[in-house]
Amino acid sequence: MATSTDRLSAYRKQFVSLSTETWLGWGLLLPAALLMGVIILYPILDGILTSFQARSFLRPEIREFVLLANYRALVRDGVFWTALWNSAVLTGVSVALQFLLGLGLALLLKQQVPGIAVFRSITMVTWVLPVIVIVIVFNWLVQPGYGLVNLILAELGLPTDYWFSNRTWAMPLIVLMHVWKNAPFFAIALFAAMQSIPNELYEAAKMDGASAVQQFRYITLPNISYVAMIMIVLHVLYTFNNFDFVWLSTGGGPLRTTEVLPTYVYKQAFQQYALGYAASIGVVMLIIMMTFTVVYVKLEDFD
């Protein structure tokens, strides 16, 4: 009898402690969860719902279900396909260049030459700049007549132009701005990963007569691949989602050569007031980004 009471009270204690843990855990989370719920979760669900509706910003309270009409229109919309293609190119090329240039710089920063600390410490300064400032800098550099780039091109006897309004060069310029901002960040993250590789590995490899290339291939690369993958996935998402660079530099022009999905959604919603249609483009973005998120979460679990 006594033992069963003891056991009961032990269970009770366990239950009480478990439930206080649960309550406190949730309680501490509550403010953050509320904020996220109101400002992220609800809007995203409502956004998905809106994509099945005909809805205008002029009378947003009128919501008429049209099922898949928005999506059907989307498939036939040439601009949508252009924007999707441009988004893919911008993201793919930017992230590939960021990774390669970042890896190169990380290998440089690893070199033990006098004064290298100064270079290390100023590396990330482009990364912290507001996008608007970056756009202004590049816009100013390519101004017709007196922009630095055109001054140099003229000096070399090459053609000059306002390159952001050039159909061939507008997109490469936007890629360049992304790379200029983010490659140093790749460099520092990869450099940090390289620093945590034990030196003994390299010493043992040298003993075995491994060349510098072999050391890179069989020691450095495998040891930074985890950080590299995470950086790549995150920047794919960041670049694919980015609105500011394109909007502030070219607005999607000239002739839609730089139109990307975020700018197209923005224009449909806030300039054409076609909320339902804009939302359906947003949902396509969501699906693409979720695919990458799944990859990211899988990578996280891997650790």
Place this chain on the structure above:
Amino acid sequence: MVRTLVTGFEARLDDGMTVRRAAFVYATLVLYYGFLLIPIFWLVRSSIVTDEMLRARELDLLPLAHLTAENYARVLGNGTFRSYFLNSTLIAIATTLLTLGVGIPAAYSVSRFDYPGRDYVVLGLISSQMLPLVLVLIPFFTVMFRMNLVDTRMGLVFAHAVGVLPFVVWLLKGYFDAIPEALDEAAKMDGCGHLQIMYRILVPLSLPGIAVAGFYAFVGSWNDYLFVSILSQSTDTRTLPLGLQLFQTAQQVDWGAVTAAAVVTAVPVVVLFALVRQWLVEGMSNTGGKGF
């Protein structure tokens, strides 16, 4: 002379580093940092030269005879620009405080407590970083409109706080996880409650992490253009990224003022960055370079 210089330099190099290799490293570094720093140099240079020099069609890297502070005087003398600066500052500080205020307890919760649903919360935090912001923006605007928060600083603070919150919680969780739970237990023995453990043990021990998280929140708010462009409709709430449009019209751009205003916009975040840089890199190696 050159020979002694070279041998002197050689003596300072580590084993395995030859002068030739060092020369190659320096040459590549100069190229690379030219790519990174020339645009910044040109921005600053343009902001401190006279208008006449700005439009000169010749290359003069630093025309000492034509330096002027006039551009900055015009920018800082502009009342509207000053109020944009004030808005940016207030909104970014409030965003930082709100984010840390709700983010620290949330990170404590997901780091130290074990309860049903916790894993989903963590998963939700990670994946909410990856939503298309323009899709969020549409219903978000109507929510803000219903709550009378359009064109208020508070509306922008909410928008910015939520934008950075998932990453901040994630970052802080990493720092809290690294603190041994034995410390919590010891504090519990001494009669500390959960909240006391949080702000007497975890917070002081992870101050570098909190500084980095705060920096991230501040910069996220300071640099935002998308939400401000939609939610802000008057001078009372507009921030610096929009303030840079003050000095350009469709016909003409006052490049001296625009470049000066861009420098003024960049300086606060660059200064903050310099303050937390060391911890930022440390945190990056702790968290495997996640985020940002």
